[in-house]
Amino acid sequence: MSVRPLPSSTPSAQGVDASGVLALLDAVDAAEHIEPHSLMILRHGRVVAAGWWAPYAPDRLHLLYSISKSFTSTAAGFAVAEGLIGLDEPVISYFPEFEADITDPRSRDMRVRHLASMASGHEAETFERAHALDPDELVRGFLLLPPDRDPGTVFAYNQPATYTLAAILQRVTGRPLSAYLRPRLLDPLGIGEVAWLTDRHGRELGFSGLHGTTDAVARLGQLYLREGVWEGKRLLTREWVAEATRAHIPTAGAMGDTDRQDWHQGYGLQFWRSRHGYRGDGAYGQFCLVLPEQDAVLAMTAATADMQGVLNLVWQHLLPAFRPQPLSGREDTDAALADRLTRLALPPAVREPAPPERAKEWSTARFAPYGGVCADRPSLTGAAVTADAHGWTLTLLEDGHRLDLRPGSGAWTVAEEPVPTAVSGGWTDGDTLAVDILFLETPHRMRVTCSLTGGTFTARWATAPLHGGPLRSLRAPRRPA
Known part of the structure; x- marks a missing residue:
């Protein structure tokens, strides 16, 4: 519409x-x-x-x-x-299949309003503990975790509470x-x-x-x-x-x-x-x-x-x-x-073009994660830099998939596939390429730095994504065609 x-x-x-x-x-x-x-x-x-x-x-x-x-x-x-739900109805009443498993009296006394107000009785976030109790069904894991206090008496910002409400x-x-x-x-x-x-x-x-x-x-x-x-x-x-x-x-x-x-x-x-x-x-x-x-x-x-x-x-x-x-x-x-x-705009990374005396080296360069693993993105296994008639491309490799990025120097280069990105960057010196990547359907920015002398690269988040998944998942879900 x-x-x-x-x-x-x-x-x-x-x-x-x-x-x-x-x-x-x-x-x-x-x-x-x-x-x-x-x-x-x-x-x-x-x-x-x-x-x-x-x-x-x-x-x-x-x-x-x-x-x-x-x-x-x-x-x-x-x-x-x-009339589909009631704020004062017991949460367990909506999950009769878990009735026999949930024996703690505080869990059984938890009401829908306690979910909505982050007052389940737990004193801290429960996501990891609930997931450990039942990796396949977060609602069951959450209800299996006994509240520390009576529901409605203590606040804790608690993702499984909202997940259970949803x-x-x-x-x-x-x-x-x-x-x-x-x-x-x-x-x-x-x-x-x-x-x-x-x-x-x-x-x-x-x-x-x-x-x-x-x-x-x-x-x-x-x-x-x-x-x-x-x-x-x-x-x-x-x-x-x-x-x-x-x-x-x-x-x-x-x-x-x-x-x-x-x-x-x-x-x-x-x-x-x-x-x-x-x-x-x-x-x-x-x-x-x-x-x-x-x-x-x-x-x-x-x-x-x-x-x-x-x-x-x-x-x-x-x-x-x-x-x-x-x-x-x-x-x-x-x-x-x-x-x-x-005229609002995020300033792009303003860096130097490829150094002419090392352009041939850069045009076929391959990089491994610095120290053997990317600290901020362990699933990234390699990077490569190539050149063609249209300019330079930085390629990131992740679990068999590649993300090709064409950085603009002094400008953002926007691409929609395989994930919406805007990229800018260039060379800080003859040995170092630094590229900023905005994942445009998220709040997240990554900087990738490649060192020609060491043959290594790093990838660092400005703000780290809170949901799991590869880089290509950093976009809004698309409906099947």
Whole structure:
């Protein structure tokens, strides 16, 4: 289906000081440990700023990591309204085949709301332990792991809790989460293509793995900001929105980092409370930030390990830009912001061309992993550099497959197959080739460095992927033709 554009407006007409947005862009671009990919700001239901840092683009699906949880929560809201699940029903009641195996009283007392609020009673993440107890069925492994405390009394960010909630939803609806959400959420909101990673059972993961556009994230945030109403039609119940976005359990200190203030405000039903408003967020800087007091939504994708730093910049620069009334005489600032948004770009690697005196050596060079194995990507077994009439190609070898990359010096070279990438790089000296690879449907960047003298290469992640699989899997899942 074609995606209906969200209504747009100048910032000043919606009471937004464009200089605050410009200051946010300046701060994000200047931050050493933040690589921004996209930003959308809605005020009073209208887009007042939207930009993508090239080579990222508006129609590009992007791995949202744990924003997936907020879409799973929304599916739960529909299922509750339809009488398919009950928040106070025992989790085990949805898995009668495990009834005889699950004997711990705390596990048997776990309710659906405990899954949704990350309050299963476990004191820490359970993924590895649950998988060890049952490598073939994560739900069973999770339920076999006795909670440390009574369900509902302690918070732990816990992937199997959301996975189990998603498994319940897919069982009671008889379809994948994305298919269940299509007529209830995605189509009514005008959200086009999405794709969700699945496990060996064909279940969409629920806790992660959703790929969608920044526009889709913004629309979800706007639906919650309007308490479940979209274009005058109620989709979600007001009660669900209130329940999902209030704090059900305290989180202060639970994440083990006293500097992460926005993770210490409490947890809802697959939504975080923030110092201002609430949010869905995903690893490495994916945000769906809802600000009811400001009647605003911010959607963002990025690659960073400093997510609190991103929010700090939002609070510092953007929050003061929201004013109670339209602003007059700001046409020049609005125009400056509009121009800036069209010029956003990630700087490519600017390096030297192949050294002429060693070009022949480089054109047939083969490389083995430095030290015998790539520390960041052990499955990479070799690399090669070749030249033809069209330029240089870096080839990475991984479990019998090859990934051919044509780096542009001073520019990004984009390719769609076998995995969407943008590549730039060149020679730092006669002995060393360094290439940066953006995996465009994810937050991830890899730098490959080849040494001609040593005949070795290294591959290092800026942010390491959290899902397994080869490099060619770093893309949104594609439907079979």
